[in-house]
Amino acid sequence: MNRDFITxxxxxxxxxxxxxxxxxxxxxxxxxxxxxLETFSPFPLTKDQTGESTSxxxxxxxxxxxxxxxxxxxxxxxxxxNTVSYPLNIGGRxxxxxxxFLVSSxxxxxxxxxxxxxxxxxxxLRLPRLWRPxxxxxxFEGASIDRYWIAIGLDSRGVDxxxxxxxxxxxxxxxxxxxxxxx
Amino acid sequence: MSGLALESAGNxxxxxxxxxxxxxxxxxxxxxxxxxxxxxxxxxxxxIAVAGTLLFIGAVTYSVARGIGVWGNNIPVxxxxxIVNFVWWIxxxxxxxxxxxxxxxxxxxxxxxxxxxxxxxxxxALMNASLFPxxxxxxxxxxxxxxxxxxxxxxxxxxxxxxxWDLAAIFSYFTVSLLFWYLGMIPxxxxxxxxxxxxxxxxxxxxxxxxxxxxxxxxxxxNSALLIIAAIAxxxxxxxxxxxxxxxxxxxxxxxxxxxxxxxxxIGAIYSGLALVLVLSVTVRAAYGLHDVITETHFDxxxxxxxxxGLLLMYCYVVEMFSAWYSGDPYERxxxxxxxxxxxxxxxxxxxxxxxxxTPQLFWFARLRRSAVVVAIAGSLILVxxxxxxxxxxxxxxxxxxxxxxxxxxxxxxxDLSILGGSIAFFSLLYLLxxxxxPLAAASELRADRFLxxxxxx
Numbered sequence: 001m002n003r004d005f006i007t008x009x010x011x012x013x014x015x016x017x018x019x020x021x022x023x024x025x026x027x028x029x030x031x032x033x034x035x036x037l038e039t040f041s042p043f044p045l046t047k048d049q050t051g052e053s054t055s056x057x058x059x060x061x062x063x064x065x066x067x068x069x070x071x072x073x074x075x076x077x078x079x080x081x082n083t084v085s086y087p088l089n090i091g092g093r094x095x096x097x098x099x100x101f102l103v104s105s106x107x108x109x110x111x112x113x114x115x116x117x118x119x120x121x122x123x124x125l126r127l128p129r130l131w132r133p134x135x136x137x138x139x140f141e142g143a144s145i146d147r148y149w150i151a152i153g154l155d156s157r158g159v160d161x162x163x164x165x166x167x168x169x170x171x172x173x174x175x176x177x178x179x180x181x182x183x
Numbered sequence: 184m185s186g187l188a189l190e191s192a193g194n195x196x197x198x199x200x201x202x203x204x205x206x207x208x209x210x211x212x213x214x215x216x217x218x219x220x221x222x223x224x225x226x227x228x229x230x231i232a233v234a235g236t237l238l239f240i241g242a243v244t245y246s247v248a249r250g251i252g253v254w255g256n257n258i259p260v261x262x263x264x265x266i267v268n269f270v271w272w273i274x275x276x277x278x279x280x281x282x283x284x285x286x287x288x289x290x291x292x293x294x295x296x297x298x299x300x301x302x303x304x305x306x307x308a309l310m311n312a313s314l315f316p317x318x319x320x321x322x323x324x325x326x327x328x329x330x331x332x333x334x335x336x337x338x339x340x341x342x343x344x345x346x347x348w349d350l351a352a353i354f355s356y357f358t359v360s361l362l363f364w365y366l367g368m369i370p371x372x373x374x375x376x377x378x379x380x381x382x383x384x385x386x387x388x389x390x391x392x393x394x395x396x397x398x399x400x401x402x403x404x405x406n407s408a409l410l411i412i413a414a415i416a417x418x419x420x421x422x423x424x425x426x427x428x429x430x431x432x433x434x435x436x437x438x439x440x441x442x443x444x445x446x447x448x449x450i451g452a453i454y455s456g457l458a459l460v461l462v463l464s465v466t467v468r469a470a471y472g473l474h475d476v477i478t479e480t481h482f483d484x485x486x487x488x489x490x491x492x493g494l495l496l497m498y499c500y501v502v503e504m505f506s507a508w509y510s511g512d513p514y515e516r517x518x519x520x521x522x523x524x525x526x527x528x529x530x531x532x533x534x535x536x537x538x539x540x541x542t543p544q545l546f547w548f549a550r551l552r553r554s555a556v557v558v559a560i561a562g563s564l565i566l567v568x569x570x571x572x573x574x575x576x577x578x579x580x581x582x583x584x585x586x587x588x589x590x591x592x593x594x595x596x597x598x599d600l601s602i603l604g605g606s607i608a609f610f611s612l613l614y615l616l617x618x619x620x621x622p623l624a625a626a627s628e629l630r631a632d633r634f635l636x637x638x639x640x641x
Contacts (some may be wrong), residue, residue, distance in 0.1 A: 004396065019634055039399040042211070042374060043631035044406065049399050050631065051406025052290070059404070063411055074351070077331050081339035088341055100343040103429075106422060107351040114359035114415045118366060121408040122393070125401055129394030141377040143397050144370070146208055 004134040005038050009154040010180035012164055013137055014173035015147055019045060022148035025171040029150065032167070036153025040134070040143040062120045063113050070112025074105040137177055207633040210475050211626040214371075215378060217471040221619050224470070229615050235608020242601035243318060251321045255595040260581045264599040265319040267573045268606060271455070272312035273353070273427060274448075274569065278456020279305025280360050280420050282485075283367070284413040292636070293484060295628035296477045300467060301460045302364040303621075307613045308459075309357045311606050316349070318602075345429040352426040356419045363412045366405065369395050371622040424452040431576070437518035438580030441506065447499040454492045454539075455569035461485055461562035463614070465555045467623060476624050479553040486552035489565070493543030500536070514585055522583040523575065527592050532575050538568035 005011050016022035023045050029037055044050045078101040082088065087095035122128065134140055143149050150173075152164060161178065168176045221229070246253055256263045279301040286294035317323045329350050331340055340347045373395035376388040395401065428448035431439040441447075461482070468477040507519040523532045542564045551557045578593050617623070 005398075040397050041399075041402075042370070042397060043627040043634065044402040045399070045634075047635060049402040049406065050635070051403055051408075051410055054403065054407070056404055056407035059408060060411065063415075067415075078342040081331055082342050086337060086339045088343075090341075090343065093343065097343050103345075103348040103422075103426060104342060104351040107348070107355040107419075107426075110415050110419050110422070111355035111358055114355070114362055114412055117408050117411045117415065118362045121366070121404060124404055127393045127395070128390075130389060132394055132396060134396055144374040144377045144395070 004132050005036070005151040005153055010178060011036075011154055012152045012161070012168065013134075013140075013177045013179060014150045014152075014168040014171075015139060015142070015175040015177075016150070016172065017147060017174050018172075019043075019148050021172050022150060025168070025173070026150055028171060029152065029167075034152055034159070034164075036151075036155065038151045038153075040140070040149040040151070042144050042146065042148075045148065059117065059120050059124065063116045066116030067109045067113035071105050071109035073112070074108030075101055078104060137179070139175060207630040210633070211374075211630050213471075213473055213476060214622055214624045214626040214629070215375065217473070217618065217623055218375060218621075219619060220471075225615065225619065228611070232608050232612035232615055235605055236612050238601050239605020239609050242598050242605055243314075246318060246598055246602070247323060251319070253596060253598045255593055255599050257591055257593065259584055259589050259591060260578055260593040262319075262577050262581060263593055264595055264603060265315045267570065267577050268603055269312050269315035269319070270427060270448075270573045270577070271570045272308050272315070272606070274424065274452035274455045274573075275459050275566075276305045276308035276312060276356075276360075276456065277420055277424060277449070277452040278460050279303070279308075280356075280363065280416045281453050281456065282460060283363065284416040284420065287410065287413045288417060292632045293481060295625045295632055296481050297460060297464050297485070297624075298628075299364075299367070299622070299624050300463050300477075301456075302360070302367065303614065303617050303623075304456075304459055304463060305360050306357075306364055307610050307617075308456075309353065309360065310613070311610055313353055313357070314606070316346075345426065345433050348426045349430060352419075352423045356423045359412065359416050359419055363409075363416050366409055366412060367625060367628075368622065369393060369405070370397060370402075370627040371625060373397065374626060375622060420453075421449055424449045436580055436584060437507075437512075437514045438523075438576060441503065443499060443502055443506065447496075447503070450492055450495045450499060451569060451572060454489065454496050455566060457485060457489045457492060458562040458565035458569070461489065461558050462566065465559040465562070467618065469555065471618075471623070473624070476629065479555075482555065482558045483549065483552045486546040486558055486561075489561075490543045490546035493539065493546075493565075497540055518580065518583060523579060526579065526583060528575060528579045528582070531571050532579065535568050535571035535575055538564050539572065542568070 014025070016025060019041065022039065022041065026037065026039060026045070039045050039049075048054045079096060082101075083096045089095070137149075139147065140149065150168075152159065152168075154161070165176050165178070254264065256265075282294060282301045283298045286298070317326045320326055328334075329340055329347065331342075342348075369392060372388050373392040376385055376392045379385045379388055425445035425448065428444035432441060432444045434440060464477050464481060464485070468474065504519050507515040510516075523529065526532075542561045545551045545557060545561055582593055583590055
């Protein structure tokens with residue numbers, strides 16, 4: 001789905017002017033066995049889109065790994081600087097001061113973790129992009145304001161274009177667009 | 184992509200269109216209507232803030248050009264206004280992330296009315312705060328010496344010093360807070376992009392919206408990422424002011440050398456930050472008529488948290504005094520019970536104590552918690568009191584050390600006062616620009632909360 005849901009055999013985009021209608025349509029379409037469904041909306045339409053009920057463990061693993069790298073990097077920089085390269089004897093305290101080094105190590109752990117979360121998200125979503133194919137859809141700009149779109153990928157087996165179009169309209173879609181990739 | 188087969192509009196059908204989303208849409212519109220809307224009042228405030236910022240720049244330039252002898256700092260009061268201002272600003276920078284991250288993690292959905300205001304406040308307060316230690320170096324152009332880089336001279340920063348911990352803590356906190364703030368704003372920036380009346384604005388907001396389209400996958404992943412960043416930001420809130428307090432506790436000075444300091448400073452920081460959130464949310468609500476976005480319930484809950492944190496702070500004051508008395512150390516006892524109560528800064532001390540103790544007591548009463556006027560006045564009093572608290576801790580303690588022969592008073596100069604006033608003006612300037620050019624509340628979250636809760640899912 002790397003091209004905004006517009007697969008080789010195209011996609012159907014249906015526009016709804018009410019969030020509740022869009023949600024009902026989404027559930028209905030799922031019930032009818034459509035596999036490739038995606039919504040575009042100005043706010044999360046379902047509970048799982050709020051990110052609370054589902055965990056995204058791939059990102060969590062990346063963040064954990066980067067946080068560990070951050071802690072290690074922070075500690076090694078301090079150890080090298082103050083123990084190997086330029087040890088300062090202040091009142092006979094040990095040059096390799098584990099407790100003192102832990103403070104900045106914690107901070108760099110959190111820094112690396114925070115940055116990894118952000119960068120990881122952008123990589124996973126393939127952002128930033130200034131232009132996307134779906135921006136060309138007529139009226140799609142409403143998807144961030146007060147329109148709710150449902151896309152159906154057409155590569156799933158058993159999608160009959162005319163029938164699906166009819167189904168979407170019967171669910172009160174105000175507009176149904178068929179998009180096909182140019183070959 | 185081309186080859187669009189455009190067909191439009193079906194109508195009628197078995198689904199009757201319910202009139203559910205008008206309310207949440209209206210609320211979101213109120214947020215976006217505030218964009219680019221600045222009447223005469225905005226411009227007046229803007230120019231006042233610009234004038235104050237120029238004063239700030241002027242006073243800083245003068246300090247750098249002439250040297251920090253133009254300040255009132257002396258020996259022993261070597262840490263005076265700049266460090267008081269630093270601790271004050273960085274404390275103000277705590278409530279934003281506290282409110283956002285903690286309330287997000289605790290699933291407190293009411294936060295969406297005020298979280299953007301609070302997060303923005305954090306970013307700008309941290310920007311102000313970080314200027315002061317650099318200025319206090321005296322030669323700020325050497326501030327990069329604080330960073331661990333392989334210098335030709337072969338020297339490195341001393342990581343056993345709490346001052347370098349400070350740098351790491353503030354840098355991490357600022358970066359993570361900035362990402363948290365930005366990540367929360369991306370969908371709203373996309374909404375602004377699609378509403379913008381001119382191509383220039385569409386392009387500008389479009390760049391910052393990063394190509395957000397609001398797909399289900401984007402929402403799911405972005406919201407998961409937001410939770411992870413919140414979980415990272417939460418310990419940062421505690422670590423930053425703890426580290427700031429270590430700048431003090433590692434010294435032997437009475438009034439500084441206390442194990443209580445890390446929690447005491449964190450509590451004080453959140454307390455002052457909450458006070459600023461109260462003041463800002465009352466002001467913004469009145470200025471933009473956002474009575475549905477920022478409600479009296481917000482004031483009520485924020486005031487309750489302020490009361491609790493205020494009582495915790497009182498507990499710290501009591502423990503601090505008890506420890507001084509219980510230590511049996513004559514210098515400790517003199518610091519707390521002679522110099523603070525009767526010394527040269529006794530007036531400031533008693534003012535601070537009275538304002539910090541009495542003000543939150545208003546919040547025992549539901550009617551007062553819900554009153555915008557009371558909340559704003561109380562917030563302002565706490566802000567002043569918390570500045571005075573840092574003055575008492577820093578200047579008060581330094582001016583009365585162990586040796587009576589080294590005791591010395593402290594008087595700020597006009598440069599000190601200009602830098603303090605100017606930094607407030609600079610903050611106001613940044614905040615006014617934020618109100619004009621960025622969505623001032625998390626519109627997408629406000630709508631999602633209402634939509635999902637109307638379905639019994641939130």
